[in-house]
Amino acid sequence: MNASVPVNTRGRRITIPRASEEVPWVKWLLIAVSTLFLTVFLLLPLANVFAQAFGKGWRFYLDALREPHTWAAIRLTLTVTAITVPLNLTFGLAAAWAIGKFDFRGKTLLVTLIDLPFAVSPVVAGLVFVLLFGLQGILGPWLQEHGIKIIFALPGLVLATVFVTFPFVARELIPVMQAQGQEQEQAALTLGASGWQTFWQVTLPSAKWGLIYGIILCNARAMGEFGAVSVVSGHITGLTDTMPLRVEKLYSEYNSTAAFAVASLLALLALFTLAVKICLEWKARREHSQAQRL
Secondary structure, three states, X not given: OOOOOOXXXXXXXXXXXXXXXXXXXXXXXXXXXXHHHHHHHXXXXXXXXHHHHOOOOHHHHHHHHHOHHHHHHHHHHHHHHHHHHHHHHHHHHHHHHHHHHOOOOXXXXXXXXXXXXXXXXXXXXXXXXXXXXXXXXXXXXXXHHOXXXXXXXXXXXXXXXXXXXXXHHHHHHHXXXXXXXXXXXXXXXXXXXXXXXXXXXHHHXXXXXXXXXXXXXXXXXXXXXXXXXXHHXXXXXXXXXXXXXXXXXXXXXXXXXXXXXXHHHHHXXXXXXXXXXXXXXXXXXXXXXXXXXX
């Protein structure tokens, strides 16, 4: 008798039910509950956003997006995102490379600090920057004396956005680099490659999918951040309002159709980001399956 087949005390085989061999009605119940939850809490609100945005027609929708203050909010959001993502990319690569490939004192502390934005409320993070760089803050008088403005200006928006988004690239890359091990890098160094050559030609290509996922998540969060940005922006119309802040201001002014128009643009950006992520995951699985066949 095959030793791998479980038997009972009488020598009879024991049939172990598989997790996938569940009672059919249980499977369909779980599917129905999941579908209902997604429909009520995701699909219906998303459909309502677009229905409200186009409630007065295409012309009003386009005019709402072309309105000067709204257009300024769109430009500011894209500018903040364009600055934030490269900064987080640089930090995420450095942190993941250090944590995934080397052992050093303080490694656990560094991992904990990377997770800090997940534990701290974005509003609290924004308040911390105000207490540091505001006019009444610790560095405020010195900054004012030298003509440097951080709070209620672009630098403050960037700082707040960087804080809430910097875990995403690092958190996607760290498990990938840890799973790779150090054998490939050691082989490259043995063959005479320098440290930078090893990083660019061995380490980074092996972690490219984790890097891309991290960039996508960081980009999505940067465009949609509200709490920390709201505290440091000052809500100056046309100057420090990002798209989420513009939505809140338009809605509070009872211009709900224009608010939903801007919200629909944010939703489109989120859907586009999700579509890119799904395509990349499909491509990664395809490459992995082809590598296994070889």
